[in-house]
Amino acid sequence: MIDKRVANVEEALAGITDGASIMLCGFGGTGTPFVLTTALGKISARNLTLVSNSVRHTEDCAPSLFEDKRVAKVIVSAARSRGREPTTSERQLEDGTLQLELVPQGTFAERMRAAGAGIPAFYTPTALGTKLTEGKEVREFNGRQYVLETALGADFAFIGADRADRWGNVSFRGTQENFGPSMAMGSCIAIIEAKHVTDEPIPPREVDIPGIFVQRVLQVPTES
């Protein structure tokens, strides 16, 4: 019997070791893997690459990741905290101890999908000529110029969701979906934290991430 459910958060994070790259889903608190991210703060893996839309939620959930200098690099579309005072991650960006790859959000999403879809690289009009595509190949198609962007994969992905079943199928509520499908596709081990995890299958047309892209499912309290 296929059963991708894991018993606890330790099992969910098994295999995350030094040097791992991890995608962290979420936008505005929806689809955010709060439990997994908090737990990541408590294990010992170092030299991590974190791939997420914004550093902020990760740092809020697991400040120790940055305080203990366990993150080597962030690949994000936003590295700014809300307050006026710089956070630990901002100070590390400033002093160069934390590497930053800043990616326009649409390119960020598309690059992860590409990794999952077997597309090693694609051309995009976004950010052409800007600081964020300096040094990248530019090429003309039908009279317009485009930048070459490469796929962005990772070893793990953490994804928050409303529902999952034992086959790893995932269904979202509201705007939880955001980067979830592309991160699940683009990672080797996609780990879902879901509020409702069932023996019963999710109806086939309600599935937003087919279980083929999902390796582990963790039930988390609905309160989180």
Added chain:
Amino acid sequence: MIDKRVANVEEALAGITDGASIMLCGFGGTGTPFVLTTALGKISARNLTLVSNSVRHTEDCAPSLFEDKRVAKVIVSAARSRGREPTTSERQLEDGTLQLELVPQGTFAERMRAAGAGIPAFYTPTALGTKLTEGKEVREFNGRQYVLETALGADFAFIGADRADRWGNVSFRGTQENFGPSMAMGSCIAIIEAKHVTDEPIPPREVDIPGIFVQRVLQVPTES
């Protein structure tokens, strides 16, 4: 008030003139726009480029398209009829009066999505070194070779579906979805023929093609 519904099939096909390119959805009879395709057989537009997975359904629905030599080119993954005897389109392929671009089905789907997603070209491993990518650019990424494929857009798309609403949102049953989302995205004017067309909106998470990709909606009899 936004209302993308059209009153009849003539309105649905308005603007299709000589030289138009048209995507025709459908796989195994699901998602197939039977009414629109049949109607296309009856208008006068010539020199058409038809983009569909297979020539067969189109020729079954509207044999006059080929008999009257109104199709200049087909872009398909399958150009073979079922029977032993060649069909009109097969004879035209043989004698060179019908142009053929044969595309592996996954590349076909991805190229249409690319057209709709603003991606002018992408690299793919599919069909590398085969007859179907002869003359195309080959490039290495991470030690593997890939072929450059370009976006495939069209003027119109015909898509069969179960449900649509006045905003152009579309929801599919079963395996109707197939090429629908990518064809809607990749065409300038996407025309939906739906069995159920409602004033009431489709619930937001049941929408498979957001109305932003859809220009016209035609209600067709549920029997078709």
Added chain:
Amino acid sequence: MSVTPLNRNQIAWRAAQDLKEGQYVNLGLGMPVLCANYAPADQEIMFHSENGIVGVGPVATSEQEDSDFVDAGSQFITLNSGASLSDSTHAFAMIRGGHIDVTLLGGFEVNPEGDLANWDAMVPNKGPLVGGAMDLASGAKSVRVVMAHSNRDGTPRLVEKCRYPETGFGCVNRVYTGLAVVDITPDGFVAVEVLDGLSREELQAQTGAPLFFADDCGVLTTPDL
């Protein structure tokens, strides 16, 4: 200056008046999102949010609040009739693929070529944030900027050359400020509306590059907001 510039709500109001029935419109963070409050009530406009919404409705009241429904500014929102939800990758396919009719973006600077700088004010010790700004700048059919006409220190934001890193090049079609509505044309900045009571000379003095005036240049007036 002889007159008080429009406030943020008034600038947003003016920008909203150019939105039309059936358009798909993406509103950037800050002043742009205010535009939704002032869109013509008799026209159905579909607001797009890059986190996966087509058909964003009003901000949720405390009773409506559902923490699973947020917009690109992380506000709790409602959905309008006809809304759909997708993932971010699909939402950006809409943007990049040219399916968004209008985007209203905030701006630090715009130059006469229509280059926009709006993502990096180079604040020391604060990390950078680009979000979806570059995707919107290059992907939307019409890119319109809403911003103050000048900085607090009086330096202009309509400039000859951007000092801040650019978001996109040749992308801006129109700018709404507290003093004017300015189109970007092959000739450069062309004012199409000037704030009631403001002279052309005064407007030019607040503008960092040559300003032309449309033949039918009108008067910019808004309700008190």
Added chain:
Amino acid sequence: MSVTPLNRNQIAWRAAQDLKEGQYVNLGLGMPVLCANYAPADQEIMFHSENGIVGVGPVATSEQEDSDFVDAGSQFITLNSGASLSDSTHAFAMIRGGHIDVTLLGGFEVNPEGDLANWDAMVPNKGPLVGGAMDLASGAKSVRVVMAHSNRDGTPRLVEKCRYPETGFGCVNRVYTGLAVVDITPDGFVAVEVLDGLSREELQAQTGAPLFFADDCGVLTTPDL
């Protein structure tokens, strides 16, 4: 030959025995789809269909038939528990992205390098059909071919060099025929099972390129089917 080759059902049965719990498996048209009938009953295998299904179930009975549910072979099918439905583009992302563990494909010819020809038999006056064959050949983690060992005229299908246009290069891992199970290795064709009663010499005579035999080469036996 001294023995009767396996029939289509028996070849499919043998191929199905190598499928394992939890694998995502795509079955090509023809003989491959028969494999679903013989998959180990105690193992949950997820069958993928490139028109947007993960979790294809048995072919529909006339009572179950629903014309909105078809597989890649246009058969009316049912869905298994845990199935999901998507569009074709997503289904091919699964294939191209390396998420399919095994594909079983029909074949015209396979050579010792693992090149496969299975899409164009160059039949005069019939249009070509490639479908998803090339995507599967290059995308699946394991590509296995089920086919007759020889053509009706006795010419081999395991060949030194493909005469038909190739589907993919160096992609085939294993071939199931009516006479043997043959792995593609750096050394070329290596038989790992030979049909009960067939001599190695007889098998080599039916094979168009040098055939090696695994040290633990077994006997190919199947039930009557």
